[in-house]
Amino acid sequence: MKKLSPSILSADFSDLGNEIKEVESAGASMIHCDIMDGHFVPNISFGPYIVKIVNEITKLPLDVHLMIDNPERYIADFKKAGADYLSVHLENNIHLQKLVSQIKDSGIKAGVAINPSTPVCLLKEIMPFLDFVLVMSVNPGFGGQTFIKESLIKIGQIKSIIKENKYNCLIEVDGGINLLNIKQISDAGADILVAGASIFNSENKSNTLKQMIDLINQ
Numbered sequence: 001m002k003k004l005s006p007s008i009l010s011a012d013f014s015d016l017g018n019e020i021k022e023v024e025s026a027g028a029s030m031i032h033c034d035i036m037d038g039h040f041v042p043n044i045s046f047g048p049y050i051v052k053i054v055n056e057i058t059k060l061p062l063d064v065h066l067m068i069d070n071p072e073r074y075i076a077d078f079k080k081a082g083a084d085y086l087s088v089h090l091e092n093n094i095h096l097q098k099l100v101s102q103i104k105d106s107g108i109k110a111g112v113a114i115n116p117s118t119p120v121c122l123l124k125e126i127m128p129f130l131d132f133v134l135v136m137s138v139n140p141g142f143g144g145q146t147f148i149k150e151s152l153i154k155i156g157q158i159k160s161i162i163k164e165n166k167y168n169c170l171i172e173v174d175g176g177i178n179l180l181n182i183k184q185i186s187d188a189g190a191d192i193l194v195a196g197a198s199i200f201n202s203e204n205k206s207n208t209l210k211q212m213i214d215l216i217n218q
Contacts, residue, residue: 002191002192003030003192004212005032005193006031007033007174007196008031012200016054023206024059025206026205026206027210028209030192031058032174034067037069040089043141043142062085071088079107085109087110087112087113088110088111089113089115097125101129109132110130111130111134113134114136115136127169128165130169132172133158133170134174135155135190137173137176138174138176143197146176152188155189159188170191172190172191173194177195179198179208182195182215
């Protein structure tokens with residue numbers, strides 16, 4: 001069964017508890033937390049303390065995406081905060097295999113994220129070690145962007161590599177996902193779909209989320 005991971009980057013932080021509980025009750029599989037440092041991406045979001053609070057609010061697994069420099073310094077902090085899935089970027093981590101091993105050794109599922117301009121071929125050496133690949137379908141840094149259609153090709157390429165090599169690796173997709181395109185993205189091979197603004201900015205969050213779940217599991 002495919003998973004829907006609402007991104008709290010678009011949630012109302014003045015009412016975060018109720019926002020999270022609403023999507024949890026509606027059937028979300030996990031909660032996506034976008035961590036930005038203002039260096040790797042041009043925005044600052046939040047850190048381990050907020051992740052810890054989210055973990056206290058929900059029983060759902062926490063899907064934490066590190067868009068930060070020097071993530072190796074903070075793995076233990078996010079582990080302590082309650083991260084269940086942790087993704088780091090290919091683009092700014094030279095010793096990627098070492099970093100992935102550090103994440104897995106801490107008991108967290110490890111993923112590597114790639115930006116829209118990063119070719120799939122650069123993932124081949126690290127994929128045998130991964131629990132999931134995160135395909136960014138927008139340029140990371142801000143919520144509410146438009147889905148880059150060429151990402152569908154990437155998803156298909158990654159899916160082919162996984163099948164050919166029989167890797168135990170999921171595909172997560174994040175950016176611009178909404179009711180109009182979520183089925184196409186799911187059909188392309190996505191296993192975990194991240195949606196933020198399209199859920200939290202909708203008039204009826206629960207109804208939107210339930211429709212998305214129905215679409216990806218048809």
